[in-house]
Amino acid sequence: MVTLSSDSRPIIGRGPPLGATLFFLGVISVIVMVLDHRGGYLDTARLWMSAAANPIYTVVQTPGQLWRWITGSFADRSQLRTENAQLTEQLRIARTQLLRFESLNEENRRLREIREASKGVSERTLIAEIISVSVNPFRHMVVINKGADDGVFRGQPVLDAFGVVGQVMQVGKTTATLILITDAEHAVPIQVNRNGIRSIAMGTGEAAKLSLPYLTVESDVRKGDLLVSSGLDAIFPAGYPVATVTRVERNSADTFALVEAKPLAQLDRDREVLLLWANKPKVPAPEEAIEAVKQ
Amino acid sequence: MSVSDGRISRLRVNATVILALILAVLPLPHWMDIARPYLLLLLVIYWSLSAPRIAGLMFAWLCGMAIDLLKGTTLGQHALAFLLVSFLTHKFQLRMRIFPLSQQTVTVLLLLFLYEFVVFWTDGIIGYPVTTWTRWIPVFTSTLLWPVLVAILDTWNRRSR
Numbered sequence: 001m002v003t004l005s006s007d008s009r010p011i012i013g014r015g016p017p018l019g020a021t022l023f024f025l026g027v028i029s030v031i032v033m034v035l036d037h038r039g040g041y042l043d044t045a046r047l048w049m050s051a052a053a054n055p056i057y058t059v060v061q062t063p064g065q066l067w068r069w070i071t072g073s074f075a076d077r078s079q080l081r082t083e084n085a086q087l088t089e090q091l092r093i094a095r096t097q098l099l100r101f102e103s104l105n106e107e108n109r110r111l112r113e114i115r116e117a118s119k120g121v122s123e124r125t126l127i128a129e130i131i132s133v134s135v136n137p138f139r140h141m142v143v144i145n146k147g148a149d150d151g152v153f154r155g156q157p158v159l160d161a162f163g164v165v166g167q168v169m170q171v172g173k174t175t176a177t178l179i180l181i182t183d184a185e186h187a188v189p190i191q192v193n194r195n196g197i198r199s200i201a202m203g204t205g206e207a208a209k210l211s212l213p214y215l216t217v218e219s220d221v222r223k224g225d226l227l228v229s230s231g232l233d234a235i236f237p238a239g240y241p242v243a244t245v246t247r248v249e250r251n252s253a254d255t256f257a258l259v260e261a262k263p264l265a266q267l268d269r270d271r272e273v274l275l276l277w278a279n280k281p282k283v284p285a286p287e288e289a290i291e292a293v294k295q
Numbered sequence: 296m297s298v299s300d301g302r303i304s305r306l307r308v309n310a311t312v313i314l315a316l317i318l319a320v321l322p323l324p325h326w327m328d329i330a331r332p333y334l335l336l337l338l339v340i341y342w343s344l345s346a347p348r349i350a351g352l353m354f355a356w357l358c359g360m361a362i363d364l365l366k367g368t369t370l371g372q373h374a375l376a377f378l379l380v381s382f383l384t385h386k387f388q389l390r391m392r393i394f395p396l397s398q399q400t401v402t403v404l405l406l407l408f409l410y411e412f413v414v415f416w417t418d419g420i421i422g423y424p425v426t427t428w429t430r431w432i433p434v435f436t437s438t439l440l441w442p443v444l445v446a447i448l449d450t451w452n453r454r455s456r
Binding site: 018021022025026028029030031032033036037042045046049050052053056057059060064132133134135136137138139141143169170177185 | 322329
């Protein structure tokens, strides 16, 4: 510090006074914050600016990828063989299950056609890789390597092989930020698969815990129940597994039971996730519904 | 002093900023992650003291914007906090530069508290408050890092005079 005494700000060429700059930039900051938070007016700006952040993500990624590449190339033969055997086995099981799935799917489609609600069956998916960058230690958010260029949009549901992972929160050109279902600010509308009771599963900020605060003491929910998405938020399509109930405590003095659940998706272990483009089932407009009732 | 040589020093400042941005998103185990020091903010303070013509308020503001962008927070939040810290540093620049290192470190601690408070406060207004005490840990780890950073960068600046 003391060595750098020669550079005090000269009188000439100082630029605008400090206070004015502070005021100007401060006002801009506040305007930007309001625009970004209130209306999401800056989504497009963020899209392009995040392209500038890409090289930094790449640099951070490289050592890990290099390490995986090296360990991958030197994996020994017997290990590969056992892995191959395991995968073959898994594939066989999955195939047989898929056989049944096909027929069930067909049956489901027929039944839906009978009910004239056949929309909402076809879906498109895309695999995205989680970029290992640390965003915020207090929030459950991750960055993936697919962005607006791949058609990712804000509020898009994200799954993995086991269940619902979360939804897209911010979109960049080639990256996107996900908010996981365990984040303290996130909630999923769910249904108990056994009996169809609807509720909301809130994130707790802990890695393996969801809380269901709106189930009354009398509601029929048991430990081990499967919770699936109910689709009422028009974000997550109905019927995807979300969590299993791990704890139910009923205190007759309270109105609501204490219910906790464990997410099925491997939120802390995933390397790849599935982006989902679901065709939303058409909800009849109120007028149409009234017409239908009249007829 | 290299500071008066605009071109080299600007390159140097930018190089340290890019390094700090990389370190800001480097994945770390959780216990280290919550204690991750605000290296970029320390750099902004350092360069505001030693090269105030290069590292002005605009520089600090852009650094804050970069953090907002990388961390996915509301745009402008860290920019505002960086701006305030940089303003105070510039304001007391002549005094802070002749402080002994211990006193300087205490001043930096106060600046970091202000920074964390501004971020905490805007978090609350926006509606995602993180109220655990652990969010204040980086303030202290950053303060501990300050003398080290000053020693390294001062040596570097002096050597390539």
